[in-house]
Amino acid sequence: MSFREALESGKFLVTAEVGPGKGTDVEHLLKDADIIKDRVHAINVTDLQSSVMRLGSMAVCHLLTDRGIDPIFQVTCRDRNRLALQSDLLSAWVLGIRNVLALTGDHPTLGDHPQAKPVFELDSVTLLEVIGKLNSGFDMAGHELKGAPDILPGAVVNPGADNEAALDLQIMKMEKKIEAGAKFFQTQGVYDLDAFEKFMKRIEGFHTKVFGGIILLKSVGMARYMNKNVAGVFVPEPLIQELKEAEDKAQASMNIAVRLIKGMKDLCQGVHIMALGWESKIPPILDEVGL
Amino acid sequence: MIIAEQKALTEIEDMVGPYRKILVVGCGTCMTFCSAGGPDEVGQLAEALASGNKDIVVEKSTIPRQCAVKFIDRLESKVGDYEAILSMACGNGVQAVASRFPNKPVLPALNTQFIGVEAESGIWTETCMACGDCILWRTGGICPVTRCAKGLLNGACGGASEGKCEVSKDRPCAWQEIYHALKRLNMLHYLKEKPQVKDWPIHPGRVVRQDLREVEAS
Numbered sequence: 483m484s485f486r487e488a489l490e491s492g493k494f495l496v497t498a499e500v501g502p503g504k505g506t507d508v509e510h511l512l513k514d515a516d517i518i519k520d521r522v523h524a525i526n527v528t529d530l531q532s533s534v535m536r537l538g539s540m541a542v543c544h545l546l547t548d549r550g551i552d553p554i555f556q557v558t559c560r561d562r563n564r565l566a567l568q569s570d571l572l573s574a575w576v577l578g579i580r581n582v583l584a585l586t587g588d589h590p591t592l593g594d595h596p597q598a599k600p601v602f603e604l605d606s607v608t609l610l611e612v613i614g615k616l617n618s619g620f621d622m623a624g625h626e627l628k629g630a631p632d633i634l635p636g637a638v639v640n641p642g643a644d645n646e647a648a649l650d651l652q653i654m655k656m657e658k659k660i661e662a663g664a665k666f667f668q669t670q671g672v673y674d675l676d677a678f679e680k681f682m683k684r685i686e687g688f689h690t691k692v693f694g695g696i697i698l699l700k701s702v703g704m705a706r707y708m709n710k711n712v713a714g715v716f717v718p719e720p721l722i723q724e725l726k727e728a729e730d731k732a733q734a735s736m737n738i739a740v741r742l743i744k745g746m747k748d749l750c751q752g753v754h755i756m757a758l759g760w761e762s763k764i765p766p767i768l769d770e771v772g773l
Numbered sequence: 774m775i776i777a778e779q780k781a782l783t784e785i786e787d788m789v790g791p792y793r794k795i796l797v798v799g800c801g802t803c804m805t806f807c808s809a810g811g812p813d814e815v816g817q818l819a820e821a822l823a824s825g826n827k828d829i830v831v832e833k834s835t836i837p838r839q840c841a842v843k844f845i846d847r848l849e850s851k852v853g854d855y856e857a858i859l860s861m862a863c864g865n866g867v868q869a870v871a872s873r874f875p876n877k878p879v880l881p882a883l884n885t886q887f888i889g890v891e892a893e894s895g896i897w898t899e900t901c902m903a904c905g906d907c908i909l910w911r912t913g914g915i916c917p918v919t920r921c922a923k924g925l926l927n928g929a930c931g932g933a934s935e936g937k938c939e940v941s942k943d944r945p946c947a948w949q950e951i952y953h954a955l956k957r958l959n960m961l962h963y964l965k966e967k968p969q970v971k972d973w974p975i976h977p978g979r980v981v982r983q984d985l986r987e988v989e990a991s
Contacts, residue, residue: 564970586930589922591940602923605930607968622970640931647936647949651929654964658927662968670931713934 485524485552485581486634489666489691495752496773497554497668497693498764499526502537508545514761519551521768526554526583526668526754533560533593540574547578554636555579558587563603564612564622571616575631583636583668584609584659607655610635610662637664639692641672641681642714653684660690668754670714671697673721673738675745682749693754694746698763699735702726736763740770747771774803774890775863776897777810777883782821785859788880792856793828797882798848798870799835800862807897809883810861811835818861818882839866845873852877905974911963913954918971920947926969 488495498518500511515525525546529539543553555574562570571582586606590598604612612622619630637659643649656667672678672694682692697715699705702725705717721738728734743753757764779785789795797819805811812835819833834851836844839862848870852858857878860867864885871879887899902919908926909916918924922940929948932939938946955961 586923586925588932589940591922600923602925603973604970605923605925605927607927608970611968638931643931643933644935645949647952648929648933648946651948651952651964652931655928657965658968713932713939 483523485554488523489634494747494773495523495691495693496521496768497524497526497752497754498522498761499528499554499556499754499756500542500761501528501531501758502539502542504534504536506537508537508542511542512545512549514757514759515546515549515551517761518757518764519549521765521773522755523752524552524554524581526556529556529558529585529587530561530593531588533588533590533595533598535593535595540570540577540579543574543579544577552581553579554581554583556583556585557609558585559602559604559606559609560587560590561598561601563601567604567609568612568616568621571613571633572627572631575633580632581634581636582613583638584613584664585638606637607658607662610637610659610664614663634665635663636666636668638669639667640670640714641678642670642674642716644714644716649681656685657688660688664690666691666693666751668693669695671695671708671712671756672742672746673715673717675742675749678746679749691752692750693752694742694750695754695756696739696742696746697756698739698758698760699725700758700760701731732760732763735760736767736770739763739767743767743771743773774806774888775865775885776807776887776889776899777804777863777885779809779814779818779861779883780881782825785818785880785882786822786825789822789829789857789859792878794830794855795822795832795857795859796848796851796855797822797831797833797859798839798861799833800839800860800866801835801837804862804866804883805835807891815861818859822859839863840869842869842873845870848874903978904971905978906971908969911960911966912951913958913960913963915947915951915954917947917951920950924971926971928964 500515527539527542530536539556543555546553584606590600613633613635616631619627639656640652643652705722708715709717725734746753755764797815799810799812799815815833815835819831823831836847838844852874859880859882860870861882867881888901889897889899892898899919904918922938933946936946936949938944
């Protein structure tokens with residue numbers, strides 16, 4: 483079943499993601515993808531995540547399609563102007579890539595080439611509009627295409643925005659993304675189900691599909707690092723303590739993920755699991771939650 | 774105003790290295806207000822250069838603006854006596870002086886930074902990119918093209934933390950500032966408007982005012 487069909491089925495869905503590395507070695511990444519391919523409905527491939535120069539998302543998405551996986555091509559506006567973005571969307575389509583996650587992208591200064599000139603000519607909202615335009619057979623300038631794609635566009639939202647202004651801005655932008663054609667949303671990592679429930683209540687009227695973000699906690703240090711450095715991610719202290727006191731850290735991390743996914747089943751339409759190299763933990767987690 | 778910073782003295786010394794007689798020229802407007810190239814800085818730089826090299830002859834001069842020919846003309850009688858002009862203007866002033874005296878090396882003593890304001894004593898921040906299509910009326914008087922690190926036009930990116938931009942904690946999230954300003958002005962509806970895409974102007978820019986050209990021609 484394709485991701486589009488799965489999305490229309492109304493089932494509770496699971497997506498995961500892989501991040502291409504720096505260089506041409508794809509062995510581990512493909513192995514990780516193979517471990518989860520029969521348990522998830524789609525796999526995102528990140529686009530130079532954290533503004534670090536790496537192997538490209540489009541090429542890896544294409545490799546995934548060869549293995550019978552339906553990939554979600556993450557496209558940021560950081561490195562490409564409107565010519566390159568539109569061309570890459572068309573290129574992805576002819577390579578068999580059917581789903582795109584439209585993102586603004588991190589600033590280059592956060593990555594390993596901080597001197598790079600940022601582009602950001604379009605943003606997540608206008609990129610979604612461009613996808614819609616290409617799907618309708620026209621480019622951004624209104625010129626007719628000879629052969630049009632039929633890309634399924636998605637977007638992200640950060641429910642953990644840390645103040646009223648930031649959250650209002652997230653929700654306003656989410657609404658714009660829906661108007662611009664986003665058919666599904668994947669969220670930043672969620673650890674506080676009460677706050678997530680409140681967020682979901684606020685956007686109830688949007689009638690869109692939301693995949694709650696699950697980031698597997700690999701260590702106490704990682705949890706503290708994210709609390710300090712990753713916007714919108716907040717790991718509550720009791721979870722950090724639970725991880726700290728556990729003898730088997732990996733098991734504790736999996737238990738936390740299981741509880742979060744179980745809690746999300748009644749709140750949203752799916753989960754997006756970011757395993758960060760712990761892909762082998764995804765099948766037992768899904769077994770435990772019955773997905 | 775235009776904000777600039779003086780180059781490192783070592784770089785300036787490298788630039789002026791080949792010359793024995795140098796005219797240091799300050800600029801009396803923006804460069805004076807941002808304490809980068811006014812009469813005080815001209816005096817300090819001239820003294821530093823002269824003290825570093827006993828053979829060198831450094832003269833100083835400040836004109837009201839190096840970006841206007843009528844003021845640059847005031848240098849005409851002096852320029853002949855010097856091998857090079859060290860300009861303490863913004864890049865615009867340096868080029869205007871170089872264009873007026875094409876046979877003289879004109880050297881930049883400053884690094885031009887941006888169009889901005891003095892936000893606090895000793896801190897200047899960028900406010901305008903001269904993008905050619907002002908939208909400040911619907912962003913609460915705060916420019917997202919300039920003050921959002923990504924120049925986003927359709928709302929915040931999600932990278933802000935505690936109201937600060939993801940690029941550095943000393944920069945506020947411009948979109949949160951816009952949100953607060955529009956809320957105060959009861960204009961939050963502007964945030965919900967149709968998404969905007971910016972059409973970028975061609976550089977180098979060129980403004981033609983036909984009405985003024987016709988007046989001059991007649």
